[in-house]
Amino acid sequence: MRLSGKATTLLVLMAVIAVAPVFFPSSYYYRVGSLIFVNGLAVTGLVILIGYAGQISLGHAGFAGIGAYACALAPVHLGLHPALAAVLGAALSALIAFLVGRPILRLKGYYLAVASLGFGILVSMVLSNEAWLTGGPDGMAVEEMGLRAALKAIGIDLSNTQFWYAFSGLVLVIGAWLALNLHHSPTGRALRALHGSEVAARTVGVDVARYKLVAFVVSAVYASASGSLLALQNKFITPDVAGFMHSIEMVTMAVLGGAGSVLGAILGAAILTTLPQVLTVFQEYEQLMLGLVMMLVMIFMREGLLPSLARLVRGRGE
Amino acid sequence: MSLLQIEGLGIDFGGLRAVNDVSFSLKPGEIVSVIGPNGAGKTTLFNMISGVYAPARGRVLLDGEDVTRMPPHLLARRGLSRTFQNLQIFQSMTVLENAVAGHHLHERGPVLADLFALPASRRRSRESEAGARALLERVGLGRAASQEAGSLSYGALKRLEIARALALKPRVLLLDEPAAGCNAVETEEIDHLIAAVAAEGVSILLVEHDMKMVMRISNHIVVLDHGEKIAEGEPAAISRDPRVIEAYLGAQATEATHADG
Numbered sequence: 001m002r003l004s005g006k007a008t009t010l011l012v013l014m015a016v017i018a019v020a021p022v023f024f025p026s027s028y029y030y031r032v033g034s035l036i037f038v039n040g041l042a043v044t045g046l047v048i049l050i051g052y053a054g055q056i057s058l059g060h061a062g063f064a065g066i067g068a069y070a071c072a073l074a075p076v077h078l079g080l081h082p083a084l085a086a087v088l089g090a091a092l093s094a095l096i097a098f099l100v101g102r103p104i105l106r107l108k109g110y111y112l113a114v115a116s117l118g119f120g121i122l123v124s125m126v127l128s129n130e131a132w133l134t135g136g137p138d139g140m141a142v143e144e145m146g147l148r149a150a151l152k153a154i155g156i157d158l159s160n161t162q163f164w165y166a167f168s169g170l171v172l173v174i175g176a177w178l179a180l181n182l183h184h185s186p187t188g189r190a191l192r193a194l195h196g197s198e199v200a201a202r203t204v205g206v207d208v209a210r211y212k213l214v215a216f217v218v219s220a221v222y223a224s225a226s227g228s229l230l231a232l233q234n235k236f237i238t239p240d241v242a243g244f245m246h247s248i249e250m251v252t253m254a255v256l257g258g259a260g261s262v263l264g265a266i267l268g269a270a271i272l273t274t275l276p277q278v279l280t281v282f283q284e285y286e287q288l289m290l291g292l293v294m295m296l297v298m299i300f301m302r303e304g305l306l307p308s309l310a311r312l313v314r315g316r317g318e
Numbered sequence: 319m320s321l322l323q324i325e326g327l328g329i330d331f332g333g334l335r336a337v338n339d340v341s342f343s344l345k346p347g348e349i350v351s352v353i354g355p356n357g358a359g360k361t362t363l364f365n366m367i368s369g370v371y372a373p374a375r376g377r378v379l380l381d382g383e384d385v386t387r388m389p390p391h392l393l394a395r396r397g398l399s400r401t402f403q404n405l406q407i408f409q410s411m412t413v414l415e416n417a418v419a420g421h422h423l424h425e426r427g428p429v430l431a432d433l434f435a436l437p438a439s440r441r442r443s444r445e446s447e448a449g450a451r452a453l454l455e456r457v458g459l460g461r462a463a464s465q466e467a468g469s470l471s472y473g474a475l476k477r478l479e480i481a482r483a484l485a486l487k488p489r490v491l492l493l494d495e496p497a498a499g500c501n502a503v504e505t506e507e508i509d510h511l512i513a514a515v516a517a518e519g520v521s522i523l524l525v526e527h528d529m530k531m532v533m534r535i536s537n538h539i540v541v542l543d544h545g546e547k548i549a550e551g552e553p554a555a556i557s558r559d560p561r562v563i564e565a566y567l568g569a570q571a572t573e574a575t576h577a578d579g
Contacts, residue, residue: 186426189425200408
C-alpha cells in the first residue's frame, strides 16, 4: 500500500522522536530535543499561516509570551492548574489574534506583518514593564505541572529531561497531525487557494478575509501552546519569550526548512535550535546568522530546505 | 425574464472613461458574446459584473436582485462564476485540487471539524473530490488529475479554469477568452463544452477573439468599442453591421490577410 503524505510525515516524525534518544551521549540532549519540539510546535503553526495562507506575522512571539505567562500567572492568581492555565492562554491568544487580525485582514497587502510586529513589541514591553505582575525583565517562576509525579505513581519513572522530551514530542506530533489534517481539508484548500490567487479564490466563493483570519488565529494558538510548554518545562520564564528576536527566529525556522511543509518546518526548527547549542559562534552572532540564513534561503532555495531536497531527489529519480 | 441584466454600467480610470453606459441582458441557457478590439473594455466589463471592480455608474441585476458592487465570494454564492483572461490558477496545488477548490461553497464547514479530520469533514472532501474528477473528465483533463497544475500547457490550464468555475454549479458563467492559446482541435472541444453547458440552462457570457467560434455558438453578440456599446444583435446581423466591420472585424480581416501573406 502506498502511504499518503500525511501518514508518511507522521510516521517519520514519530520514528525520529522515538529513536533519537538511542544516540544521545548525555541527558543534556533530551533537553535540546524538547526545545526543538517546543519551537517545532510554534513553527508548525506558522506553516498554516505562511505556508498555507501565504501571510506573514512578525509578532508571533507575542502569542508565545501570552501562553507562557498564562502558565506563570493563572496558577498563582486564579488558582488554576498549570495545564488549564495553558488552555486559558491559548483561548486568550485566539481572542487577541481575532481582534487584531479582523480589521487588518480586510485590507490587502502586507499590513498583517506590520500590525503583528507592533503587537509583538507591545506584549514584550508590557511583560518587561509591569514588574509588579510579571517580575519584569528578571522573569518569574512557573509552578510544576505535576504530570511527572502522577506518572511516577503509576510506575513510569522518567527523569525531568526525559519526561519533557516525551511530553513535548507528543504535543508536537498532535500539532503536526492537526496541521496535516487541515492541509487536506476544505479549509486548507481555501487557504492554499487564496495563497495561489486571491481573486480566483474569491470567485470560487472563498471569503478571503475570513480564511486569513482563521489561519492567523489557529497559528496564534500554536504559538501560545509552544510558549506554555516552554514555561512549564523551564519552570521559569522571562519576557524574552515574547521578544522580537524570537518572532524572527520562528519565521526563519519555517522559511529555512520549508514553510509549505510541516516536516520541513520542523527540520528548520531542529537546525536553528541545535546550532546555538553546539556552536558558540552561532550563539554570539545569532542575529547576524539568522539574517544570513534567511538571505541564503531566499536566494538559493525559495521553497526551503526539505522541499528543495525532495525536488532534487525526484529530479534524479526520473 | 432575464437572469443577468446589465443596466448602464460604467467605470472611469483616472480621467479615462474605460467603460460607459453598457446595457444588455442574458436569459437562462443563452450564450452572449462580448466582442471588440483590444482595449475596448471587455475584461473591465467582466471585472465589474463579477465584483472585482466597483462600477461608478449603472447596475447589475442577478435574477432580479441588485448585486452591483457585491464582492465576488457573495456573487459566487448566488451562482455567478468566471474564468480569467490572464490565468488565475492555484499553482502550488495539483490539477485535481484546483478543481476540488472550486467546490468550496459545497464543501466548506467548521474549522475544528477540518482540524480534527472528523468524519463529516472527510465526507465533504470525498464528495467534492468525486465531483472534481467528473468535471476533469468532462474538460478532458482526467488523466492529468495528479499532476501539479503549473506543469500543464496553456490550453489545458484554460480548461482547468472552466472546470473549476463549473464546480460552483453556476447559473451564470463568465468566460474570458477560453480558447486563447488553444489549437484548432482544442478550440472545437471548448466550443462543444460551452454549448453543452449552456444547454443545461447556464447563461454564458463570453469574451473571445476567435470570431469563427463566436459566430458559431453565440445566440447574441454585444460589440464594444472605446468602452461603449456600438452594436448588439444576432451573429448574422452583427457580421454585416458596417460599424462593427469598421471597428473590429475589418481590422481583424486585415490582420488575417497580413498573417497569411
